[in-house]
Amino acid sequence: MKNFITSCILLLISIIFSYNTSAQDSVSIYNKNKVFDPSFMSQDATEFRSANGAPGPKYWQNSANYIIHSTLDEKDTTLNGDVTINYTNNSPGELKYLWLQLDQNLFNPDSRGSAATLVSGDRFDVKGYTKGGYQIQSASVLYKGKTYKIEPVITDTRMQLRLPFSVKPNGDKINITVNYFFSIPQYGADRMGRLYTKNGVIYQLAQWYPRMCVYDAVEGWNTLPYMGLGEFYCEYGNFDYYVTVPADMIVAGSGDLQNPQQVLTAKEVSRLNEARRSDSTVTIIKEDEIGSASMRPVKSGLLTWHFKMQNSRDVSWTASKAFIWDAARINFPSGRKGISMAVYPVESKGYNAYGRSTQYLKQSIEFYSKDYFEYPWNSAVVVAGVALGMEYPSIVFCSYKIGKANLWHDVTHEIGHNWFPMIVGSNERRFMWMDEGMNTFINGYASNSFNHGEYGDTTNRSILGMARTLQRSKDALMTPPESISLNDYGQYYFKTATGLNILRNSVIGADRFDYAFKTYIHRWAFKHPQPNDFFRTMNDAAGDDLNWFWKEWFCETWKLDQAVKEVKYADNNAANGALITLENLQEMVMPVTVKVTEKNGNTQEIKLPVEIWQRGGEWTFKYNSTTAVTSIVLDPHGELPDIDRKNNDWKSSE
Structure with missing residues (x-):
């Protein structure tokens, strides 16, 4: 016990000492050759990807292109469908087999995703549903006017069609x-499912066709198999789809409704037309109209809703007889008009809940369209249901339980995904930061813009929080x-969003x-960028x-620790200028902002570029002082995720 107490006292003394003195006794682990690495991203350009980050020649x-028919069977809670895919091989090579995604197979109890789910469960839990997964009844191909029946080879969430010929x-x-x-499934890994409400079930249908x-x-x-957390990577094309549901249900879906006169009443059509002008x-x-026979064009049986969406990578939809339905006009920068909608149950009604969700959606789309890339489609809808938050082209699923700021941030985040990865079509299965992180980055600016900053940017964690993340991240x-x-x-x-904000505000401006x-967005709209395409475009x-930034921020788990080592005076006279020595103690580098205060009260901020660290982890610069320096502070505005801020401060002992 005595030795333990003695050790604690010595530790406390060392902490106090380190806080009140400079960082000169700290040992730097910085290696300039790892940061400024000439071999990083040194691959030559190809015909397919240019050196400047643009698509190659x-x-x-x-x-x-998809034509889909589906029927919702409420009694058995099943979806029956058929899909015809017109697939074009634009590659320079022939294809002897085709691969399709069967993401519903995640919910088969024998799936890889189920086996890899933690015993404690998690947000993307896929256990506990005993009858999930696709039942493939038949598969065939039509090629050069001849139909071939194909026996599919199904492996987990993938299906291979081995062809008796090659697609040229x-x-x-x-x-x-x-x-x-x-x-x-009732809870579809937080992507889809069924919500039981006072006035009926809300079905959120996604990953609903091969x-x-x-x-x-x-x-x-x-x-790569669908395992739950990692999302999707899809080809672009046109969608023509038909959804057959009980006649008392309302359907909202990706794209444009083609047959409103058949599935809506004259009153509903009139109100929608009013919303398009408002x-x-x-x-x-x-x-008070939910469940009313007067709000449906037929009183029983089934109705088929027909939607189309052009140049999209996916479509999803929702159906329920429990919906309140709101709408308003979207104004695009080009002068084009669209429509923003929300469907939600009475459990989610009210000004502080989904009563404002149409406006949240509308104003988010208008902001992203103005500042980044004009939304290419005509409609969007937010759906209150079982999924906490999930995005699909022109339709987003949000939790029916949330309201106020949480609902705003959820809506603007999910619809923001229509830019990343619905417009800029990155591979979510491999590079989650390219959609979640870039989207979170732009969400912060949308939040600050909405209603004069009513909710503000909470998407970008504090720098202190990011420093903690860097400390523990493996x-x-x-x-x-x-x-x-x-x-x-x-x-x-949050690390992605914080990094992009640092790059924007503290590195290049x-x-x-x-x-x-914006150049990156426009270059890769409706295409498939890789990380290096983003890095090269930004460069x-x-x-x-x-x-140096791409390597340390995205490819490593390095940390940042800038420190003031010492202060000396030229010819030992403060009037001749101060020689200030800085250290970089950890692997990561950043530019340095130095706030210097003199005895005469003069204060100045000096900005040093990241290149000061190219020759090593120590840098001395001359500050033109006229009196003694009383204090120095690195990163005085707290813009960088420095893991040890106490050695950022230096105070004169005199």
Whole structure:
């Protein structure tokens, strides 16, 4: 016990001493050759991807157009459907087999995702549903006018169709038809499912048809299984889909409704037309009209809702007889108009809940369209249901329980995903930061903009919080989502957003960053970028070699610790200037802002570029003092995630 107490006293003394003195006794682990690494991202450009980060002159991607028919069977809670996919092979190679995604197979109790779910469960839990997964009834292809029945080879969430011929390169086409059904899980890994409410079940349908895997010039067929956390990578194409449901249900879906006269009443159509002219919210179905026979065009049987969506990578939909339905006009920068909608149960009504969700959606879309890239579709809808928060093209699922600021942040985040990855089509299965992080970054600006900052930016964690994250994180941002610790996957969102804000505000400046960031969006809209395409575009359009930043922030788990080592005076006279020595003690580097205060009261901030660390972990610069320096503070505005801020301060002992 005595030795323990003695040790504690010595430790306390050392802490006090280290707080009140300089960092000169700290041992630096900085290695300039690891940070400023000439081998990082040194691969030559290809015909498919240019050195400046743009698509190359021979960039290609395949396309998939879908025609889907589905019927919701409430009695058995199943969805029966058939999908025909017109697939175009734009690659320079022939295809002897095709791969499709069967994401509903995640809910088969024998799936890999189920086996890899923690025994304690988690947000993306897929255990406990005993009858999940696709039942594939038949698969066939139509090629050169001849139909072939194909026996599918199904492995977990993937299906291979082995062809008795090859699909030729450079634009050859093939039609694939699959008949299927599946039982709708109640809780679909926080992506879809069923919510039981006072006035009926809310069905959120996603991953509801077999989809083509992406075939690209980087991986060939992208066949990573769907495991729950990692999301999706899909080809672009046009969607023509039909949803048949009981006649008392309302359906909202991705894209544009093609047959409103058949599935809506004249009153509903009139109110929708009014909403298309109104910036204020118009209610299409009111609370006291839910379940009313007068609000449905037929009193019994089934109705088929027909939707179309152009140049999308996916579609989803919702159906219920429990919906309140609101709508308002969207105003796009080009002068085009669209419609923002919300559907939700009475449990979610009210000004402090979903009563404002149409406006949250509308104003988010208008902001992102103005500042980044105009929303390419005509409609969007937010759905209150069982999913906490999930995004699909032009439709987002949010929890029915939330309201006020939480609802705003959820709506603006989920619809923000229509830019990343619905417009900029990155691979979510491999690089989660490219959608979650970039989206979280732009969400912060949307939150500050909404209603004069009513809710403000809470998406970007404090720098202090990020420093803690850097301290404990064991996985880099480039870690695939199925490999990252479930305690760390939040860094995909917040570490990415914080890094981009640091790059924008502390490294290259807002003007150059914004120009480069928008260049990336426009270059890769409706295409499939890789991380290096983003890095190279930012380097090229902003005009800086930022490879040091990309490596340390995205590829490593390094930490930042800047320190003041010592202060001396030229010729031992403060009037001749102060020689200030700084240290970089950890692996990460950043530019340095130094606030110097003199005895005469003069205060000045000096900004030093990151290049001071290119020759090593110690840097001395001359400050033109006229009197003694009384204090020095590094990063005085708290812009950097320094893990040990006490050695950022230096005070004169005199």
